[in-house]
Amino acid sequence: MKPIIELNHLTFRYQKTDERPALNDVSLSIYPGEWVAIIGHNGSGKSTLAKTINGLLAPEKGTVKVGDYTLSEADLWSIRRMVGMVFQNPDNQFVGATVEDDVAFGLENQGIPREEMLVRVKEALEQVRMDGFRTKEPARLSGGQKQRVAIAGVVALRPDIIILDEATSMLDPEGRAEVIATIKKIKEENNLTVLSITHDIDEAANANRVLVMRQGELIDEGTPEKIFSAGPKLVELGLDLxxxxxxxxxxxxxxxxxxxxxxxxxxxxxxxxxxxxxx
Structure with a gap:
């Protein structure tokens, strides 16, 4: 099967003078329909990697390929239409006065006709079980509800890939479970590829494949069974079980x-x- 995301020998430094790169010669492939979790302690390069995939950061060396597009100025927006990102703090993503306004925002930016936009907003909110909150103010929602609205805003754009960049890290256990269940459901209904950047080992356990990063390098990969069976070795890397x-x-x-x-x-x-x- 042809990869939907392919990174080849990726290197990135935030400052040219940085002795150690944030990403150091990272190569990996992610296939359509996979749920891949990337784990590692703070500073391991997880979020940096996510931001290179949709062009928020440009690699110093190496190539990023998403679908049939190679990351470049010419193909940047084609890639961003394929990749939706859900970030750590949903409050930073809200721009609308109501839940439905917020979900519609990205569609308006893409010039989607109003009739289609109304259908997409309704469908996306139904998928995350937030249709009953259409006219509510986002600020009045719980943490888990806010994150589900943020996910609906991405789903309405109908991307091929969703990247969760520490999307559950600010939630309590109930909200975290709520969001993970929502992503599972949406992935199955839309045949999405999910890339989860996470500290939450229980979230990573839902993945088909787990990638382990340390100091900007990919040091291991495999099924959750393989990775978590390492036990004490994960703890030595500063990770939980x-x-x-x-x-x-x-x-x-x-x-x-x-x-x-x-x-x-x-x-x-x-x-x-x-x-x-x-x-």
Whole structure:
């Protein structure tokens, strides 16, 4: 399958005098329909990488290809029409007086006819379960609701790719779960490619593939099972472990025999339940 995002030998420095580049010779491919999570501690280059994909930052060396377009001044806007970004703080994205005005803003900028715009706004708000809040002021919404409106604004533009740049990091656990469930639903309904830049290991566990970055370099990649089975090695990199893996290590320390394979939360519940029944 042909990649929908292809980065080749990407290098980027914020200042030419920086001794260590923010991105150092990074190459990777992301395929249509994938959910790829990029994890790493602060300063690892995760968000810098995301911003090079849609041209917010121009690489010092290397190439960025999105779909059939190679990042350049000539193709910049074609790429941005393919890539929607949801940022960390939804308040920074709001420009409309009401929820529906805000979702319509990007469509107006693209010159979408009013009749089509009304349909897209309604559909996008329904997809994120915010249709009942159309006339509400964004400032009066909860954190999770605000982020769902920000996602609706991106979905209405009908991109091929959604990049979540630490999009759940400012939310409480309930809001975080709400947003992740929304993204899962939208991805399936629209066959989107999702790139999740995150500190939240439980969010990353939803991905098809996880990329691990350190000091501007891609140091590992694989399925969540492969990456999170590394356990203590992830902790050494300054990263956390998903809750099921933490629980496994705690049980193991108490002398309880636990499965060697990676377990999702559902898998851990099933194992605990069957283990209890077998005793």
């Amino acid at each position: 998903p809750f099921p893996e933490k629980l496994k290590y705690s049980l193991k320390e108490k002398g309880i025999e636990v499965p060697t394979q990676y377990l999702t939360e559902e898998g851990m519940v099933e194992w605990l339940w069957t283990s209890a029944l077998n005793k």
